[in-house]
Amino acid sequence: xxxxxxxxxxxxxxxxxxxxxxxxxxxxxxxxxxxxxxxxxxxxxxxxxxxxxxxxxxxxxxxxxxxxxxxxxxxxxxxxxxxxxxxxxxxxxxxxxxxxxxxxxxxxxxxxxxxxxxxxxxxxxxxxxxxxxxxxxxxxxxxxxxxxxxxxxxxxxxxxxxxxxxxxxxxxxxxxxxxxxxxxxxxxxxxxxxxx
Numbered sequence: 001x002x003x004x005x006x007x008x009x010x011x012x013x014x015x016x017x018x019x020x021x022x023x024x025x026x027x028x029x030x031x032x033x034x035x036x037x038x039x040x041x042x043x044x045x046x047x048x049x050x051x052x053x054x055x056x057x058x059x060x061x062x063x064x065x066x067x068x069x070x071x072x073x074x075x076x077x078x079x080x081x082x083x084x085x086x087x088x089x090x091x092x093x094x095x096x097x098x099x100x101x102x103x104x105x106x107x108x109x110x111x112x113x114x115x116x117x118x119x120x121x122x123x124x125x126x127x128x129x130x131x132x133x134x135x136x137x138x139x140x141x142x143x144x145x146x147x148x149x150x151x152x153x154x155x156x157x158x159x160x161x162x163x164x165x166x167x168x169x170x171x172x173x174x175x176x177x178x179x180x181x182x183x184x185x186x187x188x189x190x191x192x193x194x195x196x
Contacts, residue, residue, distance in 0.1 A: 035146070037062070038167035040139045042095075043127035045112040050124070052139075053167075058089045059191040060163040062143070064131045064154060065094045066103040067114050071158040075119040077179030081188070082123040088192045089165070092123040095139075097131045100156050104128060143169065160184070164191055 038052040038060070061081070066072060082092045096111050098104040106114065108127050115121035129137035131154045136144070143161055144151055150161075150172050160173040162184070171187050178184075 034168040035142055036167035045108045045125045057165050058091050061092045062161040063094055064097045066157040069103040069157040071175055074158050079121055081179045094125040096128045099132050
């Protein structure tokens with residue numbers, strides 16, 4: 001006699017997803033030879049330089065952004081994620097790019113003003129970079145050259161890379177993935193739960 005499949009409440013299902021994500025993340029994190037994507041020094045929107053190694057020990061979400069894209073409202077969700085989880089060791093790093101239909105045409109100063117005035121962005125934002133082609137920034141050259149399924153070309157603005165506390169990419173999310181997507185949030189929480 002076969003039994004009917006067991007039904008789970010949405011909360012139980014989310015907990016299970018978080019446990020699965022934690023297990024999967026634990027397998028890929030810190031793998032021998034995995035590149036440290038926080039090994040670069042980048043320019044911030046205000047012109048100062050930032051050694052990404054200062055974010056080691058935190059869970060990091062790297063996002064290529066744009067001000068005139070259909071996904072631009074994701075800034076709201078990214079800022080909400082940052083504010084919610086920053087006290088536990090999470091940070092979003094935004095990298096504006098003009099590579100897709102010139103949807104980030106502004107100067108660094110204009111981008112900074114737009115982000116602050118429109119979305120009150122407090123997470124670190126960096127100088128405009130190229131995320132594809134011959135002028136690709138070294139950080140994005142490393143990200144795109146990772147083994148599948150993490151690597152490959154940047155699909156569009158707001159592609160997301162989740163990085164563990166050791167600087168290793170553990171997940172990639174397509175541009176349409178909203179910052180409050182349950183799978184993304186579950187993986188962030190799983191990494192945060194692992195501690196430093």
